[in-house]
Amino acid sequence: MTIDLADYDALSFDCYGTLIDWEAGIxxxxxxxxxxxxxxxxxxDLLLAYADQEARVEAEHGDWLYSDVLAEAFRGTGEKLGAAVSDTWAARLGGSVPDWPAFGDSTEALRSLAxxxxxxxxxxxxxxxxxxxAARLKVPFDRVITAQDVKAYKPAPQHFEALDVALExxxxxRERAAPRRAEPLPRPRAGQAPRPALGLDQPPARASGLGRHARAPGRVLLRPRVPLDDRLRGGGPRRTDVR
Incomplete structure (x- = not known):
C-alpha cells in the first residue's frame, strides 16, 4: 500500500519517543x-515500574504540568518498588525534560520535511x-499544542480538537494534514475521513511501552536514514510505502 505525501500540506508529530529519546532521559x-x-x-526494570505510574498520573491529573506529572510518577514508582523518592529526586526528574537527548537523525529529518x-x-x-x-531539535515548528494548552493528556480528545482548530x-x-501517531487515532466525526498515521522510524521501543514506536496498521514510516530528498522530492512524486 502506498500513500502519496503530495496529498498533504502539514504533518503533526508527537515529540517524546519520536523525536526525543524520553526513555534515555528518564x-x-x-x-x-x-x-x-x-x-x-x-x-x-526501572522503566517498566515507572511507565504505569506516569499513565496513572496523567489520567488522574490532566490539568497538571508535565513536570509535576513526572515528579509524582517518580514518587509512585518509589512506592511501588519499596524505596522512598525524596523531594529532591522528584524535582530532578520533573525538571529533566530539557536534558533528554534527541534521536541522532531527528533534526536532519525535520529540516528536510520542513x-x-x-x-x-x-x-x-x-x-x-x-x-x-525545541532548542535541541533546532527546527522551528509552525504550531505547538501541549497538554498544558488543552488541560489533558493524550489519548484525550482535546488534543485532536485543538489540532483541528489550529489547522483551520x-x-x-483537515484532509491535507497527516498526524504522526503510533497510538490508535480517534474515530473521525460523522462524514470525516480517517487520517493516516505518519511516523519517523526510530529504534524499537523498550518493553516499558514508554517509547511508543509500534508499527500500527496504516502508519507511514519516514526513515531518516533513507535520503528524504530522494524519497520526497527527488525525481518523482512524493510517495512512501506503508510498512
Whole structure:
C-alpha cells in the first residue's frame, strides 16, 4: 500500500519517543536514584515500574504540568518498588525534560520535511519543558499544542480538537494534514475521513511501552536514514510505502 505525501500540506508529530529519546532521559534519573537507595535493577526494570505510574498520573491529573506529572510518577514508582523518592529526586526528574537527548537523525529529518510541509507538535508536555527540547531539535515548528494548552493528556480528545482548530487557523484543510501517531487515532466525526498515521522510524521501543514506536496498521514510516530528498522530492512524486 502506498500513500502519496503530495496529498498533504502539514504533518503533526508527537515529540517524546519520536523525536526525543524520553526513555534515555528518564532512565538517566531513575538509575542513579536506584543505586543510591540500594535497588539492583536494570534501566529496563526501572522503566517498566515507572511507565504505569506516569499513565496513572496523567489520567488522574490532566490539568497538571508535565513536570509535576513526572515528579509524582517518580514518587509512585518509589512506592511501588519499596524505596522512598525524596523531594529532591522528584524535582530532578520533573525538571529533566530539557536534558533528554534527541534521536541522532531527528533534526536532519525535520529540516528536510520542513521544506515541504508545515510541522506541528502535538505532545503530552508543558511549554517550559518543550522549550528545552525545541532548542535541541533546532527546527522551528509552525504550531505547538501541549497538554498544558488543552488541560489533558493524550489519548484525550482535546488534543485532536485543538489540532483541528489550529489547522483551520493555518488555512490547512483537515484532509491535507497527516498526524504522526503510533497510538490508535480517534474515530473521525460523522462524514470525516480517517487520517493516516505518519511516523519517523526510530529504534524499537523498550518493553516499558514508554517509547511508543509500534508499527500500527496504516502508519507511514519516514526513515531518516533513507535520503528524504530522494524519497520526497527527488525525481518523482512524493510517495512512501506503508510498512
Amino acid at each position: 532512565a538517566a534519573v531513575l538509575a542513579p536514584w536506584a543505586a543510591e537507595v540500594g535497588l539492583d535493577l536494570s534501566d529496563e 521544506q515541504d510541509y508545515q510541522l506541528i507538535i502535538l505532545s503530552n508536555v508543558d511549554h517550559a519543558s518543550f522549550a528545552g527540547s 487557523e493555518m488555512g490547512v484543510p
